[in-house]
Amino acid sequence: MLSKYFLEPCLEFLKTHKFRTIALQFPDDKLEDASEISETIENISKAQVYVLADTSYGNCCVDEVAASHVDADLIIHFGYSCLSKPAKSKKDLDCGNLKECVSALGGDKNYLIIFDPCFAYVQDSIMETFQDKSNIRVSRIPFYLDPEITVNPDGRVYKPIENDYSILYVGSKDLHQLSIMSIHCHSQFYILEGKQFVEQSIYNNSMLRKRFHL
Structure with missing residues (x-):
């Protein structure tokens, strides 16, 4: 043993x-x-x-x-580890800058904000920042299991979105981001890079192209 x-x-x-x-x-x-x-x-x-x-x-x-x-x-x-950073490996996030970056996208499209676990400690602040925006949903990372709460395939909690929506991802370009991108492969996907959201495509990533046989 x-x-x-x-x-x-x-x-x-x-x-x-x-x-x-x-x-x-x-x-x-x-x-x-x-x-x-x-x-x-x-x-x-x-x-x-x-x-x-x-x-x-x-x-x-x-x-x-x-x-x-x-x-x-x-x-x-014990066992295999993906070596992803624990959520307590906090990174700074300026919610004011995040709001400006979302506003810069313009239009009244529906957006779902998904963030890396390293920003989980400010998820309440992120939700408060966009609480007056009916076209913007902010996902939440659950800290405990509740049988009455539905956790989506991406490991987040958010209300169902009936219409087309785009993903606004706050985090690094890594395997976690690719996993989220593959789950929401039918939606436009943007990642926050500095002061702007930049659109990503599965066609520009060899791992995702292979996964979807493209």
Whole structure:
């Protein structure tokens, strides 16, 4: 078991650091090993150990949201990792600049604003910025699972959009952005670059062309 999960370096690290609460995150298909590993880590660390289940995002992403529910000061992630930045890797966002960039697009088209998880800490401010715009929807990243709330395929919460709409993406050009773009492949897609939104096309990206057999 130790060699399977590369636990020895992990245990050595725990021996030289003091943590109060540790959260363990496993892929869904490895949860059967969680009990034995958590007991081993608890004996070595003398900390309170929790196993995270029903992760907020994919198995490959560090689920700091679930870990925050137990006030964990350490997360140990097992299995494949996409190495995406946790939401606590905050980036600055000027909501005033964002509003100006959206206004510069002009017209009364319907827009859906989707932002990278690193901006989740200001999502309330983003929603407040556009609350008086009936043609603009702002998506929300849920911090907990609620059976009464419908989470869309892109992992966001927003009211259904009946008419044609364009995506305004706030974030970096990376795999996360490509994933969002592939989900909303039938909509115009813009990404915020500095002081303006720039239109993107699946035809200009080799990965998306391959995915859609273009």
